[in-house]
Amino acid sequence: MKRMSTDMRALAVEDDPRIAADLQAALTAAGFRVEVTGDGEDAWFLGDTEDYDLVVLDLGLPALDGLAVLKRWRANDRTMPVLVLTARGTWQERVEGIEAGADDYLPKPFRMEELIARARALVRRAGGHAAALQEAGELSLDTNRMGVAIRGVPVQVTALEYRLLAYLMQHRDRPVPPTELLEHLYGDDDAREANALEAVIARLRRKLGPGVIGTRRGFGYFLEAA
Amino acid sequence: MKRMSTDMRALAVEDDPRIAADLQAALTAAGFRVEVTGDGEDAWFLGDTEDYDLVVLDLGLPALDGLAVLKRWRANDRTMPVLVLTARGTWQERVEGIEAGADDYLPKPFRMEELIARARALVRRAGGHAAALQEAGELSLDTNRMGVAIRGVPVQVTALEYRLLAYLMQHRDRPVPPTELLEHLYGDDDAREANALEAVIARLRRKLGPGVIGTRRGFGYFLEAA
DNA sequence: GGCAAGCTGACAGCAAGCTGACAATAAGGG
DNA sequence: CCCTTATTGTCAGCTTGCTGTCAGCTTGCC
Incomplete structure (x- = not known):
């Protein structure tokens, strides 16, 4: 892997392989070094041990639920910005997402451009300058x-x-x-x-x-x- | 950042007495010290002179319109977080609300749980406001x-x-x-x-x-x- | 040498964007 | 309630510059 001027790491947690591929492409194009996983356990471990500048988290995961992952991160004082993706329109998920410690959420389906825009805003708010x-x-x-x-x-x-x-x-x-x-x-x-x-x-x-x-x-x- | 448990003041501006009562109950349960008013003039005066950590503002007010109240606050450099409620959930109103200086927006009818969640999110990230x-x-x-x-x-x-x-x-x-x-x-x-x-x-x-x-x-x- | 992959300048077609005019709708005033 | 005015979407025609195609050329490879 070659060097980037600024090294912004992003973790995408998404089990749908097509969306996952899109996420990876969009985030990479936006200047992030991207890691992808569709497994909740894996996601939890990565987020707990690695330092990411941004996490994109899909709630609709099999096995270990995305919300549970997020709560366990927050319980361990992992404070990286987390952007939550929710299935369309279910208000419960949005509520739970926010209370679990999400920094922003985006209902599906969404435009990649909007996701990138929000991701940049999150990273900027978190202090680091977005890697452009x-x-x-x-x-x-x-x-x-x-x-x-x-x-x-x-x-x-x-x-x-x-x-x-x-x-x-x-x-x-x-x-x-x-x-x-x-x-x-x-x-x-x-x-x-x-x-x-x-x-x-x-x-x-x-x-x-x-x-x-x-x-x-x-x-x-x-x-x-x- | 202030602590939720110590002393968080909230102002609820809502003319419908039933909804107002619900708001008061929910916000109180969430740990806020709540004041309620259904009058626009009164709301404007309170928001301008008192220091609140959160304002829940209904746009459908008699007499003085909620949007006008919000604009007058912002014009006077009152930067407390404002969560706007509107009955007619049209897209234009949302834009107007946000451009008038609202920090978040909730269309009626809504679940109290969601309002509380959003209110907490607002208070948590209270601070960054757009320059005038x-x-x-x-x-x-x-x-x-x-x-x-x-x-x-x-x-x-x-x-x-x-x-x-x-x-x-x-x-x-x-x-x-x-x-x-x-x-x-x-x-x-x-x-x-x-x-x-x-x-x-x-x-x-x-x-x-x-x-x-x-x-x-x-x-x-x-x-x-x- | 011969073949295929790749390069380049020229050029025409085409699509993105601009503008003035006009009609329909919304807003306001008496 | 009608009249006036402002706002704004649509249309047609136009300008600009992007981009695909073509023809001919160069380079590498066997």
Whole structure:
């Protein structure tokens, strides 16, 4: 795992694998180092022994209930900010969540953007500055302002270019195959020619200069000097 | 932070005698020293002169409206946490309440348990209040008077325009995507065309002049910084 | 050398966003 | 209760700049 400018750790406790994957993606994109678990026992142990800057906790867990986990954390003086996810509209859960020591709650279904916004607010309120900066080599990516800078000098990129960079940054420990990038940028429903991606890469390279986006022929693209 | 068990004062402003009685009972049981009034004028006077740790405020008051009371408090720098109750749980009222300075909001009918939970949460994190005057570049917003000024010169804006500006101000560190603005201004239940937002932006720009509201194509709108 | 993967400049299509006009609705005043 | 005014959503036409495609080229690999 490569270094981030600020090291914000987040724990996501969610048993639905699809939501869990979304959580991980969104939080990672927001600059958190994310750990995911769907098991209540596991969650309790992690939250009790590790230091997180944020916990996203789903109440609808099998086995050990999310509320019980939260109460046991609070009973042990674990004071990290906890954002609780509740099934839709059940007022009891909200009440219990707050009384158990949740710092904020979000009813399902929710928008990832809102979750990120609330998560940042929580972290900021807790004292730490939200980790908005991700770096790889000379490239730095401000996930909050959606800004890109090379060696500190801001560079203007388009939305598509930004998404591409963000995805590479998220997976900077490996070369990302063109097929995967195409699917992430456009979705498999909308079929684009492979050359479209190459065009985006070319334009980005012209803006960022050499030595930022590398190619491993046959494997994919990656951020250099990460 | 004060202790709940020692001496927490709460003011309940509610004209319906039955609900008022319930409020008093529940808050007392929760450890508050409770005072109740059903008169807006009386409430305003009490809130302005006495020090409360919590206010529960019903908007549906005769004579002096609850919202007006709240605004007058905030205008006088009374920063105690206020939990607003409203009968008509419309989305607009919630916005108005929060923008008038409410710290939380509860639609009727509600469960007493939930009210107590929210009240406790409010008291627990009592402290952080939005500043009365917010600025970004040449633009300044007076959140108490709902007033807008550009370079010190007051500009008259409509309620909708103000809400848009307030939201941009609240998130002035990032570009706000149109989808998010649409959701905030109208709510997802009421679907508007995307162009409605552009129309509001255009009108605002004409009033405020250039260099205030910026656009980052593909990312969203933002307030130009100093 | 030959093939396939990848690069690049040019360009046209297209989508995001802007604006003025207008109608419908809401608010206010007599 | 009617009249007046302000607010605001919708529409049509327009501008801008993003982005996919194409053609031709370079590079690596066998």
